[in-house]
Amino acid sequence: MLFILKSDLLKVKRKWFWLLVFLGPFGVIALQMVNYGVRYDYLMKQQPDVWAGLLENINMFVAPALLLGMTILASQIAALEHQQSSWKQLLSLPVKRREVFTSKWIIVCMMIFISSTLLFLGTVLFGISLKFSVHDIPIFAVLKNSYYPFFAGIPVLCLQVWMSIVFSNQAFPLSVGIFGAVFSLAAYAAPDWVPWKWPLLIGAYDPLWYVIAGLITGSILFLAGMTDFVRREVLS
Template structure:
């Protein structure tokens, strides 16, 4: 498994996946930074939570995070789908199941990198803006819930990326369902049925009414993830021609 992880990391060096993830994350941070400057000019009380955090998450949880998940997983799958590289890879003495899981681990590692980058970037932005009151424990809790709430999207995109050889299929699913998510998130009844809303609601629960469904949301997100990975794992192992 360690060797497979090293191989996947080596492949990433030949792509712009990390660079793309970094740029998209910093774009969301810039939105929050710009919003926070306006809060300072207005002498607002809660500049960090009400402006820097909210301004950043309004873009990151709604659009940037789903795009990062989609682009990263779709591009990783495309490396194998193109030129039918699966045959060459699986001709080696490796277990199919471990190949599948290694790609999932690396993909989720990149998403975790995005969260850490955003967290560090937000602290740096607060320092540059002269914001002294930073709720560290509150931030860690929010980021942890945000990461778990995105599992449903990760599972669906990961499955579709390796289920369909065409690069456009996971891209259409990931990006297409992300755009209307902000509108659906405003619905108190129906947001729970739309996994693309989970990052928005989890990171901005003080803006959107959850109706006490936070735990249900996380359970559904993790369940969708496990089900998608489970189905994809056994389908990947059983398929004769890739």
């Protein structure tokens, strides 16, 4: 497993993947820079708790950015093998198929987790730059706003990795992922059982419910995808 992970990390080392990992959280924070730059006085009056107001504004863009990042990263990592027609060569090595699938999944998870960490740091630094009180930083709330969407979105990540590996033509998984990201912008009124709504952390339940639902559903989809990959003789 460690050998496969090292191999996959080497494949993405000189690619633009890491730029995308940075661009996601940077884009979310940059949008808020513009938002607060244009409407600072209005936003200060709207929410007495300035940190809570900042988190609400950031949360609006976290879900679509997260889902789009999962889609692109999963597609591009799988495309490395598809474009070079190296699946047969890779699977002919003395490695287990489930480890190959798991390695791709771990790489995408790791990158999204790093993006969530950058979002956490960016949120704190941006709040400080707006001269919000350092002593009043709601660390736990910022952590929830940065990491909860990631855990709640695990089912989408598993689905995108699965589809990206199975389909050599990335048009289908990319279309599904982009549609899901766009859908999340207007998913507030969607039923709570829709996974693309869960990263919003908004609905009839506590945000922790969506995290738990994401982890459980994600585990099921991960096992289903890995089982399907192990049983496939030729990737199409």
